[in-house]
Amino acid sequence: MISSNRRPNEVKSYSTLAGIPFYNFGMPSGFKAYVDQIVRVGRTFDFHPDDPDSAYTPLVRGKRLIAVISRGDGGYGPGGRNEPLNHLDPHLRTVFSFIGVEQVEIVAAENDEHGGTALADSLDSARRRLLRLAGGRSVCRSEHG
Numbered sequence: 362m363i364s365s366n367r368r369p370n371e372v373k374s375y376s377t378l379a380g381i382p383f384y385n386f387g388m389p390s391g392f393k394a395y396v397d398q399i400v401r402v403g404r405t406f407d408f409h410p411d412d413p414d415s416a417y418t419p420l421v422r423g424k425r426l427i428a429v430i431s432r433g434d435g436g437y438g439p440g441g442r443n444e445p446l447n448h449l450d451p452h453l454r455t456v457f458s459f460i461g462v463e464q465v466e467i468v469a470a471e472n473d474e475h476g477g478t479a480l481a482d483s484l485d486s487a488r489r490r491l492l493r494l495a496g497g498r499s500v501c502r503s504e505h506g
């Protein structure tokens with residue numbers, strides 16, 4: 362319990378870098394457990410039952426999530442052949458925006474099951490995007506088990 366109670370403070374204090382494998386079109390159970398620890402009433406959002414038009418207030422300010430996703434297949438990005446099956450990106454944007462995380466950056470490395478140039482090209486593009494997001498500096502890692 363001590364550990365799970367610290368999670369909301371972490372997400373309010375730091376931006377988050379998360380590595381997330383793509384499982385069955387969504388997030389793996391371990392990361393879902395983390396989400397359930399940080400989306401907490403009175404900690405990362407407030408709930409006003411008497412005001413149904415504006416019942417929720419986010420309590421996180423000015424933070425960013427960089428989610429690095431690994432996928433076996435490809436084409437899950439915008440306009441891709443598998444985009445309709447991608448339930449992870451919208452879920453991440455919904456929950457992190459809901460608590461007030463202002464920027465949700467999703468970087469995907471795809472085609473791990475195909476290998477070859479499809480994988481190499483996707484890894485290269487993910488690395489370049491991460492470098493841009495880091496402003497050319499090394500990216501610091503934050504662990505969320």
Ligand SMILES: Cc1cc2nc3c(=O)[nH]c(=O)nc-3n(C[C@H](O)[C@H](O)[C@H](O)COP(=O)(O)O)c2cc1C
Pocket residue numbers: 382383384385386387431432433434435473474
């Ligand atoms: C339980 C499970 C479900 C998976 N579901 C999908 C999927 O729906 N779509 C996909 O493209 N890849 C899927 N994969 C492949 C993984 O996303 C891919 O191999 C990823 O790189 C795994 O990272 P990991 O080795 O850290 O688990 C799945 C893999 C596992 C083990």
